[in-house]
Amino acid sequence: MRKLAITAAVVAAAALALTGCSGQQTPASTGGAAADTVKDVQIIVPADPGGGWDQTGRAISKVVVDEKLVGSAPVTNIGGAGGTVGLAKLANEKDPHTLMVTGLVMVGAQELNASASRIADTTPIARLTEEPLVVVVPKDSPYKTLKDLMQGVEKDGQKVTITGGSAGGADHILAGLLLGKAGLEQADIAEKLNYVPNSGGGEAVTMLLGGNAKAGISGVGEFAEFVKDGSLRALAVSSDEASPLLPDVPTITDAGYDVVLTNWRGVLAPGGITAAQKAALTKLATDFAASDAWKAVLKEKAWTDAFLAGDEFGAFVKENVTDVTKTLKNIGLVQ
Known part of the structure; x- marks a missing residue:
């Protein structure tokens, strides 16, 4: 069961929780366009070093290079405003072979900051994890x-x-x-x-x-x-059961508050790329997410595999934006 991450007892927005599958998806069709090959990829981390987005971006970089899926995968940190500074950078990115880490944090931040750059203007590639x-x-x-x-x-x-x-x-x-x-x-x-x-x-x-x-x-x-x-x-x-990293720590529900929240993370590409470029990046994400090296990262970080790609991920992002916006209004963070 794919969690928006907030139980129905907490806010009405959670009633829209999505059902999804963690199995890996087939990359989007190129629509007959000439195939595209990703020889190198640049990775934007829209946060300062040390956090979950940074860990995710650097793990992706290491895996795709170690697995020889690309020749290089440099990481650039662009922190600020819940990722919306990085989102603005992606909006003006000319290199189609670019992946930016994203997630629930950015969904909320674009609403709270009334960001001019929107996730809707990017190309969703894949959801990778939840934590x-x-x-x-x-x-x-x-x-x-x-x-x-x-x-x-x-x-x-x-x-x-x-x-x-x-x-x-x-x-x-x-x-x-x-x-x-x-x-x-x-x-x-x-x-x-x-x-x-x-x-x-x-x-x-x-x-x-x-x-x-x-x-x-x-x-x-x-x-x-x-x-x-x-x-x-x-x-x-905040999970519905104990975390493997902290097995002795109670859940919030066990502590007496009916709240379950998981933070998903994934990758976006610039808006306006071709179908072939989108398919190539989706294949890259699918390949590294299926690798033993990535599975080892998931185990080490205690991240849950939540892989979803292509149009299914695009639909998830769209509905997640709607649900999170309702939740922010319900708890008084936005008008």
Whole structure:
């Protein structure tokens, strides 16, 4: 079952959760156009180093080169505004053999930032993974449970700084959803939630370890090593079952809040490329996603294989934009 990532009990938007398949798809037809070959590919990571998008982009680069699918795959980081700065770069990209990492964070950010560049103007290539989020606090935090943290925000409001990824992204959405399930009205969420966004996961860790944030939300893979070494303490994960990386951490549902949220990631190409160029990039994504090297990355990072390509992925993105926009409105992040 493919999750939009928010349970129906949380917001009405989740009623539109999509059913999909993780099996790999046949690349799009070239419509009789001359075949295109991807000899080299450039990869845009629309975030600063250290976060999930950066890890994804660099993993793709290593796999496609190691598997000799392309000759080179340089990675360029273009952080800012939840990926919409990178999205603007993609909109003006002249090299058709370009892949940009994308995901739920960008879907929300384009709405929150009223971005002129839109995902709808790009060429969807493939969804690759999904990953649960984890709520953490510094090791000496007085908040021992997720309930403690929610009660702290309800009582102390803006004094309880929560840090995570970009504004309007999965981390921000989860913070709003949790406060909604804790009983706060939409207006109260907007008043009490002090969410400090970052362009990369490394910045959130720095804030937490430096005592500049009371709690953090990010992908399990970004915080797991700090939880394991005792620097951070995990309160709950956002999946519907325990994460392999943090098997002893309860789910948010187990902690008493009916919320399930997974953060999908995939790749886009520039808009306006030919059918043959789209087919070649889709084949490249299909080939690396089927490789043993990529499967090893999934295992190492505890990312769930959520491969979907071609027109099916395009339809998923379109509906995800609609659903996330409704969710952002329901929790008061956009009008």
